[in-house]
Amino acid sequence: MSAPTLDNDTGWFTEICTKGGSAFSLRVHARLHAEQTPYQHIEIWDTTEFGKLMTIDGFVMLTGRDNFLYHEMMSHPALFTHPDPKRVVIIGGGDCGTLKEVLKHPGVEHALQVDIDERVTRLSEQYFPELCESNQDPRAELYFGDGIQWMKEASPGSVDLVIVDSTDPIGPAEGLFSEAFYRDVYRALGNNGLVVQQSESPLLHYENIIRPMHKAMREAGFADSVSLQFPQPVYPSGWWTATLAGKRQVTVFRDADALAKPFVTRYYNAAIHRGALAQPEFFLRGQPD
Amino acid sequence: MSAPTLDNDTGWFTEICTKGGSAFSLRVHARLHAEQTPYQHIEIWDTTEFGKLMTIDGFVMLTGRDNFLYHEMMSHPALFTHPDPKRVVIIGGGDCGTLKEVLKHPGVEHALQVDIDERVTRLSEQYFPELCESNQDPRAELYFGDGIQWMKEASPGSVDLVIVDSTDPIGPAEGLFSEAFYRDVYRALGNNGLVVQQSESPLLHYENIIRPMHKAMREAGFADSVSLQFPQPVYPSGWWTATLAGKRQVTVFRDADALAKPFVTRYYNAAIHRGALAQPEFFLRGQPD
Numbered sequence: 292m293s294a295p296t297l298d299n300d301t302g303w304f305t306e307i308c309t310k311g312g313s314a315f316s317l318r319v320h321a322r323l324h325a326e327q328t329p330y331q332h333i334e335i336w337d338t339t340e341f342g343k344l345m346t347i348d349g350f351v352m353l354t355g356r357d358n359f360l361y362h363e364m365m366s367h368p369a370l371f372t373h374p375d376p377k378r379v380v381i382i383g384g385g386d387c388g389t390l391k392e393v394l395k396h397p398g399v400e401h402a403l404q405v406d407i408d409e410r411v412t413r414l415s416e417q418y419f420p421e422l423c424e425s426n427q428d429p430r431a432e433l434y435f436g437d438g439i440q441w442m443k444e445a446s447p448g449s450v451d452l453v454i455v456d457s458t459d460p461i462g463p464a465e466g467l468f469s470e471a472f473y474r475d476v477y478r479a480l481g482n483n484g485l486v487v488q489q490s491e492s493p494l495l496h497y498e499n500i501i502r503p504m505h506k507a508m509r510e511a512g513f514a515d516s517v518s519l520q521f522p523q524p525v526y527p528s529g530w531w532t533a534t535l536a537g538k539r540q541v542t543v544f545r546d547a548d549a550l551a552k553p554f555v556t557r558y559y560n561a562a563i564h565r566g567a568l569a570q571p572e573f574f575l576r577g578q579p580d
Numbered sequence: 581m582s583a584p585t586l587d588n589d590t591g592w593f594t595e596i597c598t599k600g601g602s603a604f605s606l607r608v609h610a611r612l613h614a615e616q617t618p619y620q621h622i623e624i625w626d627t628t629e630f631g632k633l634m635t636i637d638g639f640v641m642l643t644g645r646d647n648f649l650y651h652e653m654m655s656h657p658a659l660f661t662h663p664d665p666k667r668v669v670i671i672g673g674g675d676c677g678t679l680k681e682v683l684k685h686p687g688v689e690h691a692l693q694v695d696i697d698e699r700v701t702r703l704s705e706q707y708f709p710e711l712c713e714s715n716q717d718p719r720a721e722l723y724f725g726d727g728i729q730w731m732k733e734a735s736p737g738s739v740d741l742v743i744v745d746s747t748d749p750i751g752p753a754e755g756l757f758s759e760a761f762y763r764d765v766y767r768a769l770g771n772n773g774l775v776v777q778q779s780e781s782p783l784l785h786y787e788n789i790i791r792p793m794h795k796a797m798r799e800a801g802f803a804d805s806v807s808l809q810f811p812q813p814v815y816p817s818g819w820w821t822a823t824l825a826g827k828r829q830v831t832v833f834r835d836a837d838a839l840a841k842p843f844v845t846r847y848y849n850a851a852i853h854r855g856a857l858a859q860p861e862f863f864l865r866g867q868p869d
Contacts, residue, residue, distance in 0.1 A: 303603065312629025314592065314605035340601025357783060357817075494646060494813055520855075522811060522819035524783055528646075529818010530811035558860045566809075566855030571847045 363559040366392035382438035384456035385411030388422040395554040409435040445479035455488035473511035490534040508536040519567040652848040655681035671727035673745035674700030677711040684843040698724040734768035744777035762800035779823040797825040808856040
């Protein structure tokens, strides 16, 4: 991947996906903030049509306009699949958007967000306050540290749902895509335990990320896994997945509860959940596009 | 919209969506062809990762890599919704990709493609031969003329399914998005008749295209309509719709037949069809994103 470019004459932020042979650009008024943390380079941009934009190491993380798709699909399908999720751990997710969605479920008693970089959260509080509305919820806990290490040390059976809301599987997040990590997740989970992880693009990453992730999750002990499909316009190809694995079946969910959900969403509903479980024909054949 | 740019130093084709404040680029080896027809400016590019690319007036029409998503979703859901589709008319669709999918259905007796610009088809035959494999099928008929005029003159009740596979609703295709056109379509259709039309992005065009299209279709007489959702990576936002309207209900389909389809697809199957019928929560509320 190349470095992003901002042409000050035309005012565009561009993310180049060298391997994919594609690039995506957003028109920006200005770069509002840039800093190098001990872990990564974070920038905040003011776009003309997509609200605020956060990038990390030159990759689009989220925009104000379309992050609802990602955050809703990283949380609600898993929460309505578990029979009674009370204890949720989010690995990554420092922008707090997933945390906010998780806490919409009244049955959740404790939601712990484990992100290695406190600056992501502090910048989100400043530039994406709408994502941080639930940070003061008494059920929310923010811990800044290494998610891989945290999972190694977690008490067996102490968690109902693990949400891996990480950056791409290069750099610091690479260890979050390994069988060793999934073994630790499996041990930390209770009997009905589930894990859901962002798993990149069906078009671009089926062979090299999605299929190996299923294999690693099954080898770590999970009985079932499925890749939920959803649109995510600002990520490469605009088509994304969250892969859900469980100690029991993950393709059935509490659809009556999802139909009667006591909170507002913008994308997710019970029908969208069922739809996200549908697998493209080329997935079923186990072949790349 | 601005003109596309090809920076010969870096070798990128870029489509700028000025209103959307975004741009999408594909890395290209070369531009293979460019011509001004009486109707539009057609270019063919050789991309590094997406196969061949056809653009019209600077807008991405299709690539070899991902057109299967669009062509399958423009044809199979409608064909499996009609109880017994025999006579299909495609308005636009000059690249012949939709025609090829339509002719995979053994029950189809006649499929007429009406595109105003013969050069689109001739260039597709040359650069996208895989889309033109069924052009010699005895059931296929290629007619080069004005689809709006054709529809005005069609015999009442003579068609089972109309597929409007057009460019964006600006320029020559604008009339294909009007209530007057849908009235002509309605008259041309038999009792179980259906129309399906590409209807742009749920994220970018809900208010200004998708919602007005439903209104115009209903006012033209159609009893039911729904926007099928699917990924389309090379179109703005990567998330696209095909709006299906019928003289009867369009949200049920011949799912047993779809499950037992006697042909190969890469994306479409019965579960994907059901999933495409699921409407995002903001559609149900009738509000923009």
